[in-house]
Amino acid sequence: MMVFTKYLEDFLMKCSTIGRNSATGRLAIGVGHESYESSHLQPSQWYGEVRELCGLANRPCTFPCTNNLSPSEAAEALNDHIASICQQLPPLDTTRLPAYLPARLIAPTVSQFQVLQKLEKTRVKRGTIPLDLPMHLIKEFAMELATPLTSIINASLQQSKCPSQWKTVFVTAIGKTQSPSSFGELRPIAITPLPSLLCESFATDWAYQDLAPSVDRRHFGNMRSSSTTHCLVSFLDFVLTHLDKRKSSVTSIFIDFKKAFDLVDHITVISKAAASMGIRECLFP
Incomplete structure (x- = not known):
C-alpha cells in the first residue's frame, strides 16, 4: 500500500x-x-x-495537555513553560564580557535604499503580529516607511539599545506529535515585529561577513547556499568512500541535544564570537 x-x-x-x-x-x-x-x-x-x-491528509492536531484549561489559562501555562526553559541560565551580565569600549570601530549604518530593498523583498504572506501593519500596506508604502525605519534602526545600532516594542514576541505552539501529551511535545514558533526583523537581518549580514571565513566548510547548519541535503550527501560520500576500502568500517553516532538553542549561554557565545571568530566588536552590547 x-x-x-x-x-x-x-x-x-x-x-x-x-x-x-x-x-x-x-x-x-x-x-x-x-x-x-x-x-x-x-x-x-x-x-x-x-x-x-489514501489517508495522508493533514489531520487537526489536538492538545490533550490543555483539555482542562480555558484558552487564557492554556496560553499562560504555555508561556510559563517556554519562559522556564530560558530561565535555567543566568541573565546576560555585561560585566563578565570582555571590555570592548571604546570600540575600535563604530557601528555600521544602513541607508534608506537598503531598508527599502528589504521591505520590497518581504513576502506578503509573511507571518505578522497584531502590532504590525498589514503586509499589503507595508509593500505599497515601502518608500514612505523606509525613511523613519532607517532613522530608528541606525539609532538602535549606534546606542546599542533595542526598543522595548521590538522585544515583543508572539508564539504559536505547533505539536511535534498528533496529540501532544505535555508542553514538552510542543514546538514554539515565534514571530517578531517587522522592524525588529529588519534590524536583525542587517546585523546578521555583517556578522556573517566576519564569520564566514573561519567556519568549517563541512558545517552545513545556518549557512547560506547550504541545507540538510548537502549534509546528507557529504555524509553518504564519507561512508561509501571508506566502505570501499579493504578492511575498513564506519561507526556513526548521532546526537540530538534537548532544547539546544534555548540553553545556549549568551555570555559564552559572545565571548567566543569576539575572541576566536573575528566578529566586529561594535555588534555586541
Missing part, C-alpha cells in the same frame, strides 16, 4: 503539472472495490482529495 501511495502521489504531481493551465479536469481512481471520481477540480484539489483517499 505504501508503494502504491508513493506512485500515486508521483502520478498526481505529474497530472497537476500537465493540467495546471486547464480550467477543469476529471480524474477517476479505483482502490479495491471502491471507486472515487473527481470532476471539474483544479489540480491542487485533485492532490488534496487523493491524499484524503
